[in-house]
Amino acid sequence: MSPTRERPPSHPTDPWAVPVPVSPSGFTALHASHAGCAVQVDLGRIGSFGFSARPEHEAELLYADLQTNADVNISHRLGSGRAGFYSGKYLKGVGRTLLAANWHHPTDRYHSSGHLLPSAAAREYLVSRYLEELGAGDALVPCEGLLLAPLPPEAERYVESSFSGRDPSQLALADRRLQAISVKPAGFARLSNFAWAFSQWRGGAPFVVQLFLRMARYLGDSSQPEVRPGDVTPETLAERLEGALERLVHHFERYFQAGVYWGSFHNNFTADGRFLDLETPIVFGGPFIGIVAARGKLPESVDLAGSRTFVGCEVLECLRQLRTFLAFLIDRLEWLGRKDWNGGELERRFLWDTAEALRARFPPAHWLHDVGALGEKLTVALTATLALPRKATAELSALVDAQCRVMLNLEPRHTGTVRLVPVEMPLANPEPTFQVVVGVPRFLEGLVGQTRAGRTFNEALGLVDGAENVATALHGLREAEACLRGSAREPGRCQTPRSA
Numbered sequence: 484m485s486p487t488r489e490r491p492p493s494h495p496t497d498p499w500a501v502p503v504p505v506s507p508s509g510f511t512a513l514h515a516s517h518a519g520c521a522v523q524v525d526l527g528r529i530g531s532f533g534f535s536a537r538p539e540h541e542a543e544l545l546y547a548d549l550q551t552n553a554d555v556n557i558s559h560r561l562g563s564g565r566a567g568f569y570s571g572k573y574l575k576g577v578g579r580t581l582l583a584a585n586w587h588h589p590t591d592r593y594h595s596s597g598h599l600l601p602s603a604a605a606r607e608y609l610v611s612r613y614l615e616e617l618g619a620g621d622a623l624v625p626c627e628g629l630l631l632a633p634l635p636p637e638a639e640r641y642v643e644s645s646f647s648g649r650d651p652s653q654l655a656l657a658d659r660r661l662q663a664i665s666v667k668p669a670g671f672a673r674l675s676n677f678a679w680a681f682s683q684w685r686g687g688a689p690f691v692v693q694l695f696l697r698m699a700r701y702l703g704d705s706s707q708p709e710v711r712p713g714d715v716t717p718e719t720l721a722e723r724l725e726g727a728l729e730r731l732v733h734h735f736e737r738y739f740q741a742g743v744y745w746g747s748f749h750n751n752f753t754a755d756g757r758f759l760d761l762e763t764p765i766v767f768g769g770p771f772i773g774i775v776a777a778r779g780k781l782p783e784s785v786d787l788a789g790s791r792t793f794v795g796c797e798v799l800e801c802l803r804q805l806r807t808f809l810a811f812l813i814d815r816l817e818w819l820g821r822k823d824w825n826g827g828e829l830e831r832r833f834l835w836d837t838a839e840a841l842r843a844r845f846p847p848a849h850w851l852h853d854v855g856a857l858g859e860k861l862t863v864a865l866t867a868t869l870a871l872p873r874k875a876t877a878e879l880s881a882l883v884d885a886q887c888r889v890m891l892n893l894e895p896r897h898t899g900t901v902r903l904v905p906v907e908m909p910l911a912n913p914e915p916t917f918q919v920v921v922g923v924p925r926f927l928e929g930l931v932g933q934t935r936a937g938r939t940f941n942e943a944l945g946l947v948d949g950a951e952n953v954a955t956a957l958h959g960l961r962e963a964e965a966c967l968r969g970s971a972r973e974p975g976r977c978q979t980p981r982s983a
C-alpha cells in the first residue's frame with residue numbers, strides 16, 4: 484500500500500493565483516494558533532504606478548484564485564473576491580481582493596463587500612466540528628477556526644442593505660456588530676480553477692507540464708502517492724478525475740447519514756470531491772429526504788417534472804456541474820490538440836490523447852451519463868441508510884429517477900406529484916433573516932425527521948447570534964462547541980447567552 488501524504492499546498496505559482504497585498508488587522512482569533520491570520524486586504528500598497536509600488540515580501544501577500552465556471556458565471560465575479568491563500572491557510576472575509584470586480588455592482592452587495600458575517604463563520608466552524616465528531620471531517624475542507632472584529636458603526640446599514648427584500652429586523656445582533664474571518668487548510672483547487680486555466684491557455688511545454696501536474700495532484704486525495712511530472716499521463720488524469728467523482732458521491736452519502744444539507748452547491752466543492760463553502764448548512768442530525776422552503780411557502784405537493792431539488796438528491800446538483808466541466812474539458816482539449824500553435828507536436832498529441840482517455844473513461848454507458856445507472860446508484864445508497872419498507876422503497880426509487888432526469892435535462896419517466904407533509908422541527912436560519920420550514924413526502928412520514936443531535940446543533944448556533952461584542956461571541960462559540968461534544972451540558976439544554 485502506498486504511504487499517505489499531506490495534501491499539496493496551494494502554491495503561488497498556480498496559474499490561477501493572483502497576489503494581493505495584506506496588512507495586519509485588529510481581528511481576534513478563537514484559537515491562539517491562528518493569531519497570524521489576522522490580516523486584511525490592503526490594495527493601497529500596490530501603488531498607483533509600477534514605479535511607485537515597493538516590492539512586497541511573500542509574508543505580506545495573499546493569493547486569490549481566478550475562477551471560470553464551465554456552465555454559468557455571475558457578472559464581474561472573477562474568482563475569490565473576499566478570500567485567498569495565506570501562510571498555508573485559506574482565509575475568507577479578509578476584504579475585497581483584486582478579483583472583486585463586482586465591488587460596485589448594486590445587486591451583489593454582500594459578495595462584493597469583502598465581508599464575512601459572523602453567523603456564517605460560526606456555521607462553518609460548528610458544522611465542521613459536528614462532522615468531525617461523527618468521523619466525517621475528511622469529507623469537507625473543515626473550518627479550523629475563525630477570527631472576529633467589531634464592525635464599523637457605519638457598516639451596519641450596508642449589511643442590512645445586503646439582504647434586500649427581507650425583514651432587516653430579523654438580522655442577528657452579532658451580524659450587526661461584528662465581522663469575521665474563517666480559517667481553513669490550504670491544499671485544494673476547484674474545477675473552476677481548471678476551467679479558467681484552459682480558457683486562458685498560454686501553451687508551450689512548461690505551461691502544459693505544470694498545469695497537468697497540478698490537475699493530477701489536486702484531483703487526488705491524501706491517501707494517494709505524490710504525483711511527479713513523469714507520472715502524469717492522459718490515463719492518470721482520467722483515472723484521477725473518476726476517483727474524485729466517486730469520492731464526491733461517497734462524501735454526499737456521508738452528509739446524508741449525518742443529516743447535513745449544504746443549501747448552496749454551485750462551485751462550492753473542491754476538485755478532489757470535498758465540500759468547501761460551508762456557510763449555509765441545515766442540520767437535521769440524521770438521514771432526511773424532503774423539501775426545504777421559506778417559512779410560509781412550503782407547497783402541498785411537488786411536481787415530479789419540476790425543478791425542485793429534494794434533500795437527499797442534492798448530489799445531482801454537483802454531478803450536473805461535473806458533467807458540464809467534463810464536456811467542456813474534452814472539447815477544449817480536442818480544440819487545443821488541433822489549434823495550439825504555441826505548442827509543439829508532442830504537446831498537441833498529449834492534449835488530444837488526454838481527451839481520448841477521458842472519453843474512454845467516461846463512455847455513454849458510465850453511470851455519470853446513464854440516467855438509469857445513476858438513479859439506481861443513488862437509490863441504493865439512500866435505501867441502504869434508511870432501511871425502508873418495500874412500498875416506500877419503490878416510491879423513493881421513482882422519486883430519485885425523476886430527480887435524476889430533471890437534473891440531467893431529460894424528460895421524466897414518472898409523472899404526477901409527490902404530496903408533502905409538513906414536519907415541525909427547530910432549524911436555525913441557514914443564512915441571515917431566512918427562516919425555513921421542511922416537508923417530507925407522504926410515503927416517508929414518520930420514517931425521517933430530526934434527531935436529538937440535530938436539535939442540539941441548531942440550539943448551539945443560537946449561542947453566537949445574540950452576541951454584540953467579540954468577547955461574548957468567542958465565549959458563545961466555545962460554549963456551542965462544548966454542546967456539540969456533549970461535555971458541557973446535556974443535549975437540548977444549550978442556552979443563548981445575554982449580551983455582555
